[in-house]
Every structure is written in structure tokens, then in C-alpha cells.
Amino acid sequence: MRSPRHFRRRGPLACLLWPSSLLFCALVRLRRGLYRHGLLPSKRLPVPVIVVGNLTVGGVGKTPLVIHLVGELRAMGWTPGVVARGYRGESSHWPLSLGDDCDARLGGDEPCLIARRCRVPVCVGPDRPAAARQLLDEHPDVDVLLSDDGLQHYRLRRDLELAVVDAARGLENGLCLPAGPLREPRSRLDAVDMVLYNGNERVRFGMAVRIRDLAALDADDERWPIASFSGRRVHAVAGIGNPERFFATLERAGIEVVRHPFPDHHAYHPEELRFEPSLPILMTEKDAVKCRGFGLEDAWQVRVDLHLNELAFIGLRRLLREKLQSWRRSTLPRPDDT
DSSP: OOOOGGGTSOOHHHHHHHHHHHHHHHHHHHHHHHHHTTSSOOBOOSSOEEEEEOSBSSOOSHHHHHHHHHHHHHHTTOOEEEEEOOTTOOOSSSSEEEOTTOOHHHHOHHHHHHHHHHOOOEEEOSOHHHHHHHHHHHOTTOOEEEEETOTTOTTBOOSEEEEEEETTTTTTTOOBTTTSSBSSOGGGGGGSSEEEEETOTTSTTEEEEEEEEEEETTEEEEEEOGGGGTTOEEEEEEOSSOHHHHHHHHHHTTOEEEEEEOOTTOOOOGGGGOOSSOOOEEEEHHHHTTTTTSOOTTEEEEEEEEEEOHHHHHHHHHHHHHHHHHHHHHHSOOOOOO
16 A cells, blocks of 8 residues: 555665666666667557556556546547456457457456546557557547556557656655666656646646546435535545545545545455445545445445646647647658659
């Protein structure tokens, strides 16, 4: 649930692991350089690719941004699709195409959430280019791809890179694995097109989730405003990168919370969610896709929307427009110079 203690500061254990961290940093720099110079093969797709990723291990809130981008791209006249790894998915074959009736156990919780929430083509698999090819073959109308958690997947070429940082945790001790939480050196953020900070709208390019409403766990069409639970005591379930953020959001809405944090991407079993005393159960949408059909009474998913501060909203929209227009210009037939 929380990152290892030695990730948070440069204490004795982090210092002990520092030589291994330097080696890790050197190897990931070398790997990226080999891809940049064409010494390792990468795949260029016939559509623009937008990567949403992060530098640290653990969740930072990329999925709400991907969902927001699907809406933005549609509003701009594009038809998006989404590719992802399908982390902890148990499918026996890859790539795996997901629909709005997807099984999160097979394809992973976050891709299934995106497919259900956005009604957008989603294809998952460890081989991102193969997943992208399958999606485009099955949905020839798709003209732009979002790669969820794809910052380090260099086999898939990209036209735009967006990085998300948890505003509360930042980069913690700023060291690469295993001494710290970084999957690449912190200087990697200088190379992306935009860095967004999740959980604090007051910082530059800040964003945060806001509660839209509650939907019954097994009946999406049954909706209630969050205010209907104000003043009530509930069991709150969160198996995400930062469960405390979810609990604090409910408390700001006037709800008394009994906390039940679980590890990120936790695979739930029904008996884990039969709490005493009997109270309403509120959980994140990411958890809800794994808990449908459990027979839980009075269980609700908290549906959220992403809110960008003005600078992030304007900057992201301008960036999308410029990059996509640039891609279109680059694919236009060139006049015959002869």
C-alpha cells in the first residue's frame, strides 16, 4: 500500500543500496539511448501515439488522466483507442481485446475500468506494438492511440509523452531502484512534453479527482449524489496506489470513514469485504470492476472526474492540438519536386 520506508528518505538502507541504484540508472539510460538511436527496434504506427506514464513504481493516478484524454480527443474530432500492459491480468493469451463487459481478472483492473467507463476500444498485453496492431485491425476507425503506463515501453514509438507525479509523495528520495522508487533517473522528466501533478490543483499543472456520484456496485444505472451519504458512517475500500487520498476525499464530503486499505491491484475475495458492523461499503471504481457479482449488499462505487487547474487545462489542450496537427501535416502527401 505504502512505498517501502527506505524510498522516502536517504537513510542507511538507501545509502547501502546506492551503488546498485547507480548501476540501474546507467542500464536504463543505456537502454533508452539504444532505442533513440535505432540500435534496438521500435514500432511506428500509422496513427499518432500519446503515452501517459510515470517515473515511480506504484500508482500515481494515471487512469483518471487517460479517461479525461479520451473525452478531450473525442471532443476534438478524433476516435481514440487505448493500449495497456494488462498488469496482473490472468489471460492465457495476449494480446487481449476488452469490451465494456470485460473481466478484470483476465485483462487487469485499470484497462477494464477504462473500457467500461469510456466505451472505448482497449487492447492489453506485454507486447505493446502487438496490442496496438490488434486494436487497429479490429477497429479501423481508431485514428489515435493512448498508451496507459507506457513511458518505459520504448518498443512503441510515441508522438506525445505525459508524465504524472503524485503531488503528495513527489519523487520521494529521488533515487533509482532499488535504493529509491524511480524506474528512470529524475532527469527523464525533462524530456517529456508535460508533467502533471496529481492531488494538488494549486501547483503548476496540477490536477485532482472530484466525486461525480455514487453508482450501485452491481447496477450502474442506480445513482446517488455523494451528499446522500453525508453524516453517515461507512466502510471505505481502496486498493490503489494512495488509499489515503480516497479516504480523505470521502471525509471532506462529510462521511465518517472506517478505513480498509488494500495493496494496489489487489485481487479481492468476497469474504474480505464482509465487514462488521454492517454499514454501507464505498469503494473506488478501480476496485469495483473486480468486485461485481460478489453479492455485497449496500455496496457502492465512487465515480470521479478529473479536474485540471486552468494552467494545466489550457496547456494540455494546446499541446494535444499542436502535436496532432503536426502529425497530420507530416503524413500529408508531399508535392512532387520533379
